[in-house]
Amino acid sequence: MGHVTDMAGARGVWNVAAMAEKYGPLFKLQLMGSVLVVLSDPQTISRVARKTGPGPYMSKPNEVYKPLEKALTPSLPSILTAADGPYWKAVRQAAAPCFSISNLKNVMPLVLQLTKRVADRMQAAAAAAATDANNSSSAVGGLFDVSDAAKRITSDVMGHMLLGEDLQGTLWRPSEYLDLFYPVLRAQGELINNPLHLWQVWRPDVRLQKRCLAKHNAIMDGKMDRLMAHPPPDYTIAAHLLQARVNGQPLNCNQLKTEVAAFMAAGFETTSRYP
Numbered sequence: 493m494g495h496v497t498d499m500a501g502a503r504g505v506w507n508v509a510a511m512a513e514k515y516g517p518l519f520k521l522q523l524m525g526s527v528l529v530v531l532s533d534p535q536t537i538s539r540v541a542r543k544t545g546p547g548p549y550m551s552k553p554n555e556v557y558k559p560l561e562k563a564l565t566p567s568l569p570s571i572l573t574a575a576d577g578p579y580w581k582a583v584r585q586a587a588a589p590c591f592s593i594s595n596l597k598n599v600m601p602l603v604l605q606l607t608k609r610v611a612d613r614m615q616a617a618a619a620a621a622a623t624d625a626n627n628s629s630s631a632v633g634g635l636f637d638v639s640d641a642a643k644r645i646t647s648d649v650m651g652h653m654l655l656g657e658d659l660q661g662t663l664w665r666p667s668e669y670l671d672l673f674y675p676v677l678r679a680q681g682e683l684i685n686n687p688l689h690l691w692q693v694w695r696p697d698v699r700l701q702k703r704c705l706a707k708h709n710a711i712m713d714g715k716m717d718r719l720m721a722h723p724p725p726d727y728t729i730a731a732h733l734l735q736a737r738v739n740g741q742p743l744n745c746n747q748l749k750t751e752v753a754a755f756m757a758a759g760f761e762t763t764s765r766y767p
């Protein structure tokens with residue numbers, strides 16, 4: 493087994509980080525019959541392997557994200573999970589302008605507006621809690637879920653940037669899409685750690701995630717049909733993805749769905765926190 497047990501599960505990445513602290517930026521692990529060399533110093537990495545130019549070429553590793561493909565039907569590669577071939581390149585080139593400084597500057601007023609909306613709600617919750625405490629003989633105080641609020645800001649920003657859609661998370665309106673999306677993200681996180689995660693059907697949380705994944709897939713199908721019929725505003729990632737050409741062909745509906753879901757998950761996972 494070697495270091496398999498150190499690397500499996502949610503703590504895997506932390507265990508490897510702890511080993512890098514202990515053993516330095518270059519060490520090796522034994523995984524069953526394979527040897528894994530861990531190199532964690534960015535400067536050294538650029539010396540031993542490069543993505544472009546002369547020298548040894550290091551291809552994009554897609555093993556880690558590959559299990560994410562199981563979250564949608566049909567299972568297709570996305571920018572996140574595809575190896576660096578023509579498909580990945582076409583999608584990457586199409587989406588890159590969305591991350592230009594000028595495009596990001598465009599989205600800043602929205603981020604500020606959403607943040608202010610959440611701050612106002614927080615203030616109102618604090619004021620209500622203070623009134624409660626004054627009116628009651630026992631001090632009750634109030635709770636405001638900051639993690640939930642952060643995830644609402646993230647999903648609203650992503651909704652606009654990705655699809656030009658107001659997901660209304662920061663309005664705290666009921667949203668089927670958001671209710672589904674959190675178990676979907678949870679399932680994706682688990683799949684990275686354990687590609688067999690969705691096979692554990694005896695677990696109630698896995699059964700819930702499977703139901704949410706199926707519903708999410710259906711909702712995304714509907715969204716993609718609408719996107720193809722009525723392209724979203726030019727600044728959106730979806731509009732750019734519609735311009736991608738792979739061997740001269742645009743992405744089909746399932747490829748578009750896979751990419752939109754990959755961007756939503758990658759953007760959400762890095763900028764928010766979900767339970």
Ligand code: HEM
Nearest residue numbers: 552571572573580584653729754755756758759760762763
């Ligand atoms: C602070 C925020 C973010 C951080 C720290 C971050 C970090 C990263 C890193 C380190 C990778 C490379 C992953 C790897 O190959 O192992 C990556 C890839 C990616 N990220 Fe982010 N990211 C952030 C925000 C976002 C957002 C907001 C989006 C979408 C709107 C996004 C979409 C993607 C996509 C699609 C890829 C795959 C790119 C490819 O393989 O060509 N990320 N990100």
